[in-house]
Amino acid sequence: xxxxxxxxxxxxxxxxxxxxxxxxxxxxxxxxxxxxxxxxxxxxxxxxxxxxxxxxxxxxxxxxxxxxxxxxxxxxxxxxxxxxxxxxxxxxxxxxxxxxxxxxxxxxxxxxxxxxxxxxxxxxxxxxxxxxxxxxxxxxxxxxxxxxxxxxxxxxxxxxxxxxxxxxxxxxxxxxxxxxxxxxxxxxxxxxxxxxxx
Numbered sequence: 001x002x003x004x005x006x007x008x009x010x011x012x013x014x015x016x017x018x019x020x021x022x023x024x025x026x027x028x029x030x031x032x033x034x035x036x037x038x039x040x041x042x043x044x045x046x047x048x049x050x051x052x053x054x055x056x057x058x059x060x061x062x063x064x065x066x067x068x069x070x071x072x073x074x075x076x077x078x079x080x081x082x083x084x085x086x087x088x089x090x091x092x093x094x095x096x097x098x099x100x101x102x103x104x105x106x107x108x109x110x111x112x113x114x115x116x117x118x119x120x121x122x123x124x125x126x127x128x129x130x131x132x133x134x135x136x137x138x139x140x141x142x143x144x145x146x147x148x149x150x151x152x153x154x155x156x157x158x159x160x161x162x163x164x165x166x167x168x169x170x171x172x173x174x175x176x177x178x179x180x181x182x183x184x185x186x187x188x189x190x191x192x193x194x195x196x197x198x
Contacts (some may be wrong), residue, residue, distance in 0.1 A: 002063075003197045004194065005195055006193070006198075007173055007193050008175065008192055009032070009191050009192050010097075010110045010176075010177035011110075011115060011174070012035075012112065012172060013119050013172070013173055014070065014119040014171070015171050015173075015195070016031060016041060016123070016168075016169075017168070017169050018070065018168055019166065019167055020164060020166075021164070021196045021197065021198065022130055022163065022165070022197070023163050023195065023197050024160050024161075024168070024195070024196040024197075024198075025118075025136060025162075025164045025173065026104070026158060026159070026160040026195075027157070027158070027159045028157065028191060028192055028193055029154070029157055029189060030135065030155050030157035030159060030185075031191065032153070032175055032176070032185075032190060032191045032192070033137050033153065033176040033178070033183050034135070034173050034195050035115075035133040035135055036131050036133055036134040036135070036171065036172070036174075037116060037131060037171070037172040038068070038077050038170070039125075039172075040070065040169060040170040040173045044120075044125060044126070044127070044128055045128050046070045046072050046075075046076075047131050048068050048132060048134065049069060050129065050132040050133070050134065051132070052071055052167055053069045056069045056073070056150055057078040060065070060091070060182060061087070061088050061090060062088075062090075063079065063082075063086065065079070067166060068095050068134060071131075073116045075165045076165070077165060077166060079161065079162075079163060080157045080162040080164050081163060082161050082162075083161075084155040084159035084160075085154050085155065087139050087153070088134065088135060088136050088137060088138060088141070089135035090134060091148070093133075094113045094116065094174070095112050095152060096112070097109065097111055097113075097114070101179045104180075104182055107169075112176055116133075117174075119172045120170070120173050123170070132181055133174075134148075135176075137159070139152045150182065150183055151182065152185050152186050170196060175191070176190060
C-alpha cells in the first residue's frame with residue numbers, strides 16, 4: 001500500500017516496511033538533514049550499523065545499488081536512487097540533549113535521539129539503543145589533518161533518496177532539529193521533508 005506524508009521540521013516518525021518495499025525521502029527545501037535508522041522488524045536488537053556498513057563497503061558513504069548493513073552483517077536497506085550530489089554522513093552520532101548543552105543551549109531542545117525513542121514508542125516498540133544514524137544530506141567532510149567540518153548540505157530543493165528494505169524493517173526518520181550549527185543550511189533553520197512509501 002502506497003502512502004505519502006510530510007514529516008515536520010524537528011520531528012521523527014517510524015514506518016514499517018515489508019521486504020522489498022521502498023521509501024523515498026524528498027528534501028523539500030534542499031537543506032534539511034534526515035537522521036535515518038532501520039531495525040529488523042522481528043528482532044530490534046538487529047539494526048542498521050554505520051560501523052558495519054563502512055567495513056562492508058570499504059568507504060564512508062554508500063552509492064546507488066549498495067546496501068547498508070546491520071550489526072549482524074546482513075543487508076537491511078539498499079540505496080536505490082539518489083538525485084542529490086550523494087553527500088551523506090555515516091560518522092556523526094544523533095544529536096541529543098547533551099549535545100545542545102555543550103553548544104550552550106539552556107533548557108530542553110528537541111533532538112534526534114528523543115525523536116527516535118518517541119517514534120518507536122508511537123508504534124509500540126522500544127528502541128534497544130541509539131545506533132549511529134545514516135545522516136541523509138548531511139555534509140561532514142574530512143579535511144586536512146583528518147579533521148571533521150560541519151558544513152551546510154549541498155543538496156538542492158526536491159532532491160530525493162530512495163531506499164529499499166531487504167527484510168521486514170522498521171525505518172525511523174528524524175528531520176533534524178539542529179539550529180545552532182549550519183548543518184540544516186546557512187540560516188540554521190530546520191525544514192519539512194516529504195516521505196513516500198511504495
